[in-house]
Amino acid sequence: MFFASDNSGPVHPQVLQALTQANSGYAMGYGADAQMDALRDTVRTVFEAPEAAVFLVATGTAANALALATLSQPYQTVFCSDVAHIHEDECNAPEFYSGGAKLTLVPCGDKMSPQALCLAIEGEETRGVHGPQRGPVAISQVTERGSVYSLEELRALTAVAGEFDLPVHLDGARFANAMVALGCTPAEMSWKAGIDAVSFGGTKNGCMGVEAVIFFDPKHAWEFELRRKRGAHLFSKNRFLAAQMLAYLQDDLWLDNARKANANSAYLGEGLHQAGAEFLHKPQANMIFASLPRASHQRAFDAGASYHLWDGPLAGQGDEMVGARFVCDWSISTAQIDEFLALI
């Protein structure tokens, strides 16, 4: 009954096996390995982007912070949702990597609307040299509240960015979950929708620790490489990052995992609905934000369930509804979900 995060489950066996297979003989370090060459080709094919620059790092925060630093200047501001991971969960990594850029929060609580984004952008840079200059727009897909932008919604956001000539970054820590939810292609959900750079997640969907950063315009490649090295995110034994990502992209493992995770989440959501849970956001991928009576949480925790409450600790005695976040990964079993649902 582990719904705490999609980073708490095991690595998929095929990914582990790929590490073992990669562990034969010698390989040049720092990305000059054959697996990296193969991975670059694979990503370009998957994204229908033969010119794309492709890099690997081990954490999602590194992918986001390095990509945004490459797309911005320290005297700019990055536009993002007020609950964006880059704002709430990266301990100022974007500010650090960008050299002190600001994050302008678009009020939304979940998905950004084009109107809210436009207002936020118009709100900056009316002050000439006094305020920060307009910088990249950062979108999370899946959002931090479990929503998925439709392709139309994505395109509407990037159109706003385009009006102001701003680059767009997509935090795709759960790229695969969003893609299978939309039933679209990687290209449709990225460059065809006006995205300039993607953090393409592997860690939350069956890998051990690997994220790709993809720039559709390769002019950013060398700067990114230098920023990655300077940020200490260039792996000497890069082949083991490449091997993970290769296995992840092979034979649709990434899509299979994402489908399982989303299906698990849908199954859990249906059960929560029947148990009278109130949904705080409409779940569209593999995360659910829902309220349950205090006593239900208590029973679940007592029985060993693991997930995050969203409204602070479970203190007090009353039986009001208490919000929580439930995340399903590819590995969670129906039996575990049933066990949990029986408790609440």
Next chain:
Amino acid sequence: MFFASDNSGPVHPQVLQALTQANSGYAMGYGADAQMDALRDTVRTVFEAPEAAVFLVATGTAANALALATLSQPYQTVFCSDVAHIHEDECNAPEFYSGGAKLTLVPCGDKMSPQALCLAIEGEETRGVHGPQRGPVAISQVTERGSVYSLEELRALTAVAGEFDLPVHLDGARFANAMVALGCTPAEMSWKAGIDAVSFGGTKNGCMGVEAVIFFDPKHAWEFELRRKRGAHLFSKNRFLAAQMLAYLQDDLWLDNARKANANSAYLGEGLHQAGAEFLHKPQANMIFASLPRASHQRAFDAGASYHLWDGPLAGQGDEMVGARFVCDWSISTAQIDEFLALI
């Protein structure tokens, strides 16, 4: 015939096996896993340092830059060898992580002498607020030229730092190689010798990608954690870092690997000596800097040998001596070394 680096060889099978074993069920992320608890205890026992703060990152540059940033201020200067890895091979990572501190290079070409270190320290901060203030002393053990400081030499350097009340960091990317060369304990080569913080390497000696950062005074712990997170070096699936390091420290695997690497290097060195090579530095661990006739290099490269020349590319036609670096890891076989020696 792969002598390019000790990061180009395979991962030790026991480390790989540990990853597989760690891959069962769910675990809380970001270091709140049972493997990390066990690893912390193990490191404290191995170092006879029950209060030490122990953290894991995936790259040596991250370990160094984060440790130095924690020990310094942006208006200070770090004292290090003029061939230190932190100066030559980290693309300004120490400057980045410290927020713009300077590196003061102690002229040495290899090992720092206490006299040269003292002169360098005295040379700074005679200018009040105008120059940078004196910050940490950074020592590499094994050095970047394959030398090993004796315990006496280490203590003499930390004594100089102590006179100026400066903290001391040890870049131990090859900690195990140095330790078996000296035949001492981890404590003797670290806190008993006056070292405040250690980058304790695993990647170059059989791990996939893991380095421990150890502070003997735990007061630095929380700041380090925040700097690690802000630097995007906190792994969500930290258990796979901990598992590597646990396997590495179990049953003396780390020491066995280092002994093999050093023995391989000694065997190669003896062969090079007999082949008339000139040694640029006295090899004391698993790295050799030696000159060979141009033709010998050419034959070796033609036969597929891999290692770095130290004097630029192998252009020209003459047969003068050309310097090179040869690194042996635990996995290189006597047969490979013999094959190489036969060529030159």
Next chain:
Amino acid sequence: MFFASDNSGPVHPQVLQALTQANSGYAMGYGADAQMDALRDTVRTVFEAPEAAVFLVATGTAANALALATLSQPYQTVFCSDVAHIHEDECNAPEFYSGGAKLTLVPCGDKMSPQALCLAIEGEETRGVHGPQRGPVAISQVTERGSVYSLEELRALTAVAGEFDLPVHLDGARFANAMVALGCTPAEMSWKAGIDAVSFGGTKNGCMGVEAVIFFDPKHAWEFELRRKRGAHLFSKNRFLAAQMLAYLQDDLWLDNARKANANSAYLGEGLHQAGAEFLHKPQANMIFASLPRASHQRAFDAGASYHLWDGPLAGQGDEMVGARFVCDWSISTAQIDEFLALI
């Protein structure tokens, strides 16, 4: 009819005269001058703070950014009003000087309430190492909308900061204007109200370009000096900063100027009121935010009046009310105000 800013008026003749008097003979540079010694004593006396550390810089942004950097860490967040000068008008200087700290905006539009501040502080650091840590609270007095916190209000804010053990900075670019509005002493409006550091403005109230930074706990002194030098804000000919500030504090010039500015503003406000202006904020010092019919603005601008519209450019044809900011300094004459009032 110059109401654009209190930095667009002339320097007070006594300040200019002090520059001339200071210009005799030689003086050691970088703050080791006799004027600086005298100024330090004067500030300590004025603030009843015999231990205070006192420094001079030439711009308000430098005072704010350096003070906040000294009180914070790069992995923290600074709490401030969502219209704070440090957020809106310093082009990321606080982020730059702090090494990448964040600003958490307290929703208020003008004065912060203790409740809103408390909520904002409670909202951070519920995420352990993932979010930024709580850092200093920054208060502007006079606020950016022309309001003045009462001493009770100030103490209520610093009490909230105190509950979380956070230091408090006061942006006193218009310190004198606030003080005369409250009729209190410098000590009452600073350390007696729980303020740890003050940016004490001179430039907007008759000086040429000088601001004092005052730390009531001198433990911050040396770090501030290093940060000031590193930020390139240490003047070689510091005596000319000290001379300005000395003249400013002598014979209550600072208070006289502030009284004049506030009185001018009150006179203008009364006139605006009678002319049917709508006040966006209750003016309490020397700034007025008020709406006038479009045609009134047009007449004023046509006649050469200078001030900032608050709702964008004066486009269109209608006669709706359009917001504007009017700032009075000590030098503006009643005749100028009358001339302006006659136009609208």
Next chain:
Amino acid sequence: MFFASDNSGPVHPQVLQALTQANSGYAMGYGADAQMDALRDTVRTVFEAPEAAVFLVATGTAANALALATLSQPYQTVFCSDVAHIHEDECNAPEFYSGGAKLTLVPCGDKMSPQALCLAIEGEETRGVHGPQRGPVAISQVTERGSVYSLEELRALTAVAGEFDLPVHLDGARFANAMVALGCTPAEMSWKAGIDAVSFGGTKNGCMGVEAVIFFDPKHAWEFELRRKRGAHLFSKNRFLAAQMLAYLQDDLWLDNARKANANSAYLGEGLHQAGAEFLHKPQANMIFASLPRASHQRAFDAGASYHLWDGPLAGQGDEMVGARFVCDWSISTAQIDEFLALI
């Protein structure tokens, strides 16, 4: 007898008078003043550079650090003399403003030779992504040891930079002193010699606190403006910076002052020579580095002379030669020099 620095003398009366004249009525802030427009035109005329971007700051460190930050990237290294002001006397300001770039010291002790510069540049960037990338070349004219590069020497240095396609910055804190020493035009000593950006000093030569930063290619203008604001170096009352610099450039005041300073230095140097002083560097502008017997220094200090010893404090009893730095500004009188010479 004040030879401590050319920043310890008084401001020239014409500069002070210009401040008084500028102090009439209102002026838009932040550089939108008429004096700034006039100053920009004047600088462009003086430098025969009608397209140049011209900015004012108040300190030389600000001019240098902001100019270098604009010309560099944080993953680069700046090439400079090992006694450069930017290395020794700015408390890491270049590292701070550049976001963590490195300074590569060209061994010279005074003037850089083209050979030494070339070697230093070749020494970097042989390591691909591992080492810092090559960044700007920084030259001081007058050097920190009182030497002056001939135009030929300057051109030889910029030719080296040009081979590697690196921009060149000139630290001209004593630009006028060098120019009158060479008898050349401003253009000849800057863009015609291959210089891309100049810190054009006023403070050390009769101003109160003002330096111009000049980019001959205006493409850098907007970035510089943003970096200046973010660095808190944009003055609200900019007209008082512009007025100083205008007076400085009017009627050749800057050249007259420099000629006086250099002449004073030559007169002092002749006297020192006759007194048996040993010169550490050949004085070519307004600074002298020379050794005198300990007793001579003692007599001079006892009589109130002020200057910096170069070999540490005047301890001990012997009568060996002790090095010192003597700087003459425009204001020092022959009588003072005679008085000093009589003492030694």
